Amino acid sequence: MNKILSTLFISAIAVSSVLAQKAEGGKNIYPFALNLAGADFGSNFPGVFNKDYTYPTVQDLDYMKKKGFALARIPFKWERIQRKLNGDLYTDDLSMLKTVVKEAEKRNIQVILDLHNYCRRYINGKNIIIGDEGLKIEHLADLWRRLAIEFKDYKNIYGYALMNEPHDLLDSTSWAKIAQACIIQIRKIDTKTPIIVSGDSWSSAERWLEFSDNLKNLYDPSNNLIFEAHVYFDKDASGSYKYSYDEEMANPYIGIERVQPFVKWLEENNFRGFIGEYGIPAKDDRWKVCLDKFLEYLQQKGINGAYWAAGPWWPEDECMAVKPTENYTKDKPQMKVLEKYLYTK
16 A cells, blocks of 8 residues: 555545545545444334334444544344334434434444345334335334434545345346335435445345346436445355355355356446455454455455444354453454455455
């Protein structure tokens, strides 16, 4: 990294400025991120705060800032932020989410609001897919309209991430159709904030052309969409990492191989991309080589991403978690690779 870029990176992304800094020649530089999980936890909905789920803390944000990260992806649940369909946003959870955003702004950290619902919602204890049993596209679009009203004036919202990992949807209710309805409702309120659209089929980068090519036809009146894919390096690309490096049939370039269909699609369509999730276990150093080569490739391609995951509630033995131990003073092994890649080139 040359001296000019080093200076730019250190001072980068004053929250009141544009979303991306400009390198020499006018090229955008985008920040890499950490997922700060917690508000998406639990299987009891809406659940009890600090029993079933939680929100990121100032300790999490302070740690991010210390390590040089300027972007956080914040997963949260539909059932908690809006307790009734078409109803007002729930005051307590909205307040806690806003607190995270405000505390992030104090630290010059931008925020992605990530609705972590897989195109589903629990209703009366049953997980209902959008388009089935009375759960309509319009319900989700209404949620995003209300969220845009609440967050449009914040200066550090990097993007509205419409839905985490859509998958196995109804033929009558495609993800493209759902996303389009949300885009239209958001743009009635907020014409400036980027909208982040995940891919179908668990947002797979590898399967992007098969399941998500139709997203190129989405219409945004503001022409400000970011497309999000996910990449994991284990055999089934689930991020479970149940077996050893060898049993998972990994290799140093597995991440690059899996992300290339998505990258090619972005380049061919002149779209902006983001890798919303990737992560590795700490138990074998060969996984760190995979991560290193993957992030180097993304950095060179000008595509940023968010590691899965940090956040306050991960146990120490959670294989991918990078919540530091010893009261936030001792880094997890993965961090040695992650902090090498704070911005794209």
